[in-house]
Amino acid sequence: MPIPSAADPDSPYARLLHLIVRGRLSPGTPLTEAVLARRLGVSRTPVREALHRLEHDRLAIPAGGGDRLRLMVAPLSAAEVSEVYAAAGALEGVAARNVTSLGQKDREALAKRLASHDAAFRRAARAATLDWDVLFDTHDAFHRELQDAAAGVRIRALLDELRPQVDRYEWLFAPLTGPDFTGTYAEHGAIVRAVRGGSVADVERAVRANWFNGGARLAAVIRTSDTLLLTGSAWSAA
Amino acid sequence: MPIPSAADPDSPYARLLHLIVRGRLSPGTPLTEAVLARRLGVSRTPVREALHRLEHDRLAIPAGGGDRLRLMVAPLSAAEVSEVYAAAGALEGVAARNVTSLGQKDREALAKRLASHDAAFRRAARAATLDWDVLFDTHDAFHRELQDAAAGVRIRALLDELRPQVDRYEWLFAPLTGPDFTGTYAEHGAIVRAVRGGSVADVERAVRANWFNGGARLAAVIRTSDTLLLTGSAWSAA
DNA sequence: GGTGTGAATATTGTATACCTAATTAGTATA
DNA sequence: TATACTAATTAGGTATACAATATTCACACC
Numbered sequence: 001m002p003i004p005s006a007a008d009p010d011s012p013y014a015r016l017l018h019l020i021v022r023g024r025l026s027p028g029t030p031l032t033e034a035v036l037a038r039r040l041g042v043s044r045t046p047v048r049e050a051l052h053r054l055e056h057d058r059l060a061i062p063a064g065g066g067d068r069l070r071l072m073v074a075p076l077s078a079a080e081v082s083e084v085y086a087a088a089g090a091l092e093g094v095a096a097r098n099v100t101s102l103g104q105k106d107r108e109a110l111a112k113r114l115a116s117h118d119a120a121f122r123r124a125a126r127a128a129t130l131d132w133d134v135l136f137d138t139h140d141a142f143h144r145e146l147q148d149a150a151a152g153v154r155i156r157a158l159l160d161e162l163r164p165q166v167d168r169y170e171w172l173f174a175p176l177t178g179p180d181f182t183g184t185y186a187e188h189g190a191i192v193r194a195v196r197g198g199s200v201a202d203v204e205r206a207v208r209a210n211w212f213n214g215g216a217r218l219a220a221v222i223r224t225s226d227t228l229l230l231t232g233s234a235w236s237a238a
Numbered sequence: 239m240p241i242p243s244a245a246d247p248d249s250p251y252a253r254l255l256h257l258i259v260r261g262r263l264s265p266g267t268p269l270t271e272a273v274l275a276r277r278l279g280v281s282r283t284p285v286r287e288a289l290h291r292l293e294h295d296r297l298a299i300p301a302g303g304g305d306r307l308r309l310m311v312a313p314l315s316a317a318e319v320s321e322v323y324a325a326a327g328a329l330e331g332v333a334a335r336n337v338t339s340l341g342q343k344d345r346e347a348l349a350k351r352l353a354s355h356d357a358a359f360r361r362a363a364r365a366a367t368l369d370w371d372v373l374f375d376t377h378d379a380f381h382r383e384l385q386d387a388a389a390g391v392r393i394r395a396l397l398d399e400l401r402p403q404v405d406r407y408e409w410l411f412a413p414l415t416g417p418d419f420t421g422t423y424a425e426h427g428a429i430v431r432a433v434r435g436g437s438v439a440d441v442e443r444a445v446r447a448n449w450f451n452g453g454a455r456l457a458a459v460i461r462t463s464d465t466l467l468l469t470g471s472a473w474s475a476a
Numbered sequence: 477g478g479t480g481t482g483a484a485t486a487t488t489g490t491a492t493a494c495c496t497a498a499t500t501a502g503t504a505t506a
Numbered sequence: 507t508a509t510a511c512t513a514a515t516t517a518g519g520t521a522t523a524c525a526a527t528a529t530t531c532a533c534a535c536c
Contacts, residue, residue, distance in 0.1 A: 032518090046490070154296070272488095282522085283519080286488090
């Protein structure tokens with residue numbers, strides 16, 4: 001798949017994406033082609049392309065009202081996280097309806113795989129020393145499994161487009177939501193049961209609830225956190 | 239808004255988009271930078287950027303399995319149109335839930351505007367000589383009105399991204415679905431009534447039904463149409 | 477006659493030079 | 507001291523040159 005995320009992890013796009021998602025490039029940081037080109041050791045051309053993709057992902061947004069396009073790292077907001085999660089819930093929700101057209105056996109197998117991802121997530125969450133990377137990955141695996149089973153290429157593409165945003169919010173704020181993930185456990189459990197049950201409405205409702213609630217949990221944390229962190233004004237430009 | 243569609247209608251992106259959406263560049267046509275650059279009278283650089291955007295829009299897709307990126311105009315398929323419309327329905331549907339948080343007066347005003355767009359659409363559909371352009375525009379206006387009222391920037395961005403696809407399918411196949419649009423009339427009427435009523439569930443259900451049914455209508459037409467038209471193998475390369 | 481190898485060609489990816497516009501700093505004048 | 511005008515620097519948009527690789531066509535050999 002050439003489009004989702006980035007095929008080559010060494011590409012300027014992938015590198016910049018990583019820097020932004022992990023917060024090494026903080027909100028508000030100006031993204032100037034020549035500077036990034038020097039920093040990444042390539043010419044302006046591939047950096048330009050990467051910046052355009054990041055702009056499309058809304059991880060880079062226009063800074064200033066000039067005629068020329070000046071970009072900066074996008075700020076974070078509770079309103080945006082709610083909307084992004086609502087969109088992801090709506091998309092994964094409609095996609096999930098398709099699992100009900102699977103046979104009983106396939107649904108059961110899918111439910112098993114989902115349950116095992118969730119179990120891994122719980123183990124990671126209860127580990128003596130919390131490793132956010134594995135927590136992150138196991139949680140992601142749950143939703144990927146569902147998307148692989150249910151979503152066609154087009155909805156997958158839209159979800160893949162949302163993923164960087166989701167990743168950024170989760171990466172930057174998960175430490176403030178955890179380490180109590182009982183809400184997530186319950187919602188994942190409901191999804192697994194609904195997949196087993198095979199009711200279209202139940203499956204969609206469970207999936208949407210998980211995303212909506214997840215967005216609400218993050219939004220709540222964001223609203224109470226320092227606004228300087230959200231725009232990056234207080235951070236150094238890395 | 240710098241991202242949606244294209245600010246400048248003379249930009250290579252906008253021009254190529256138009257050529258593809260209107261079918262002047264048929265499915266399967268190879269999109270080679272140098273050729274298009276000559277044709278559009280610009281250098282390869284802006285064409286490259288345009289092609290990357292089109293690739294993201296899925297109007298251009300990789301052709302051949304080479305290492306280098308070779309693009310061609312994307313084919314059309316019943317499966318894809320169903321998925322695209324399902325995604326649009328899911329997104330506009332969740333967005334539409336927000337109209338219920340508007341005041342009674344605002345909802346009434348919105349319903350009026352929607353009804354007037356629908357009336358214009360009906361007039362256009364019943365005109366002596368069918369003008370597909372105005373039919374197209376009035377139908378679009380209905381959904382834009384709803385999206386403007388309900389969707390935040392992020393969901394708007396996703397819907398804007400879907401629009402070129404929707405436009406292409408409607409433009410190429412609407413002549414085969416019309417001129418009887420009673421299904422559409424009924425669904426738009428249901429949306430207007432639901433907006434007036436103010437029930438979250440009703441509004442979302444009505445919006446989704448409109449998109450799902452629209453996708454189904456198009457998919458049915460596509461399935462019965464000549465497959466050569468879908469991949470463009472029979473068309474000249476323009 | 478089919479197939480494999482090689483050269484020629486076509487096409488993408490990258491770097492760089494040039495141009496234009498915008499912003500900023502500096503200076504002079506009111 | 508504030509403001510307006512001008513010069514200089516910065517930065518993005520476009521064109522083009524160059525490099526690398528895939529594709530195609532031709533020809534020879536099996």
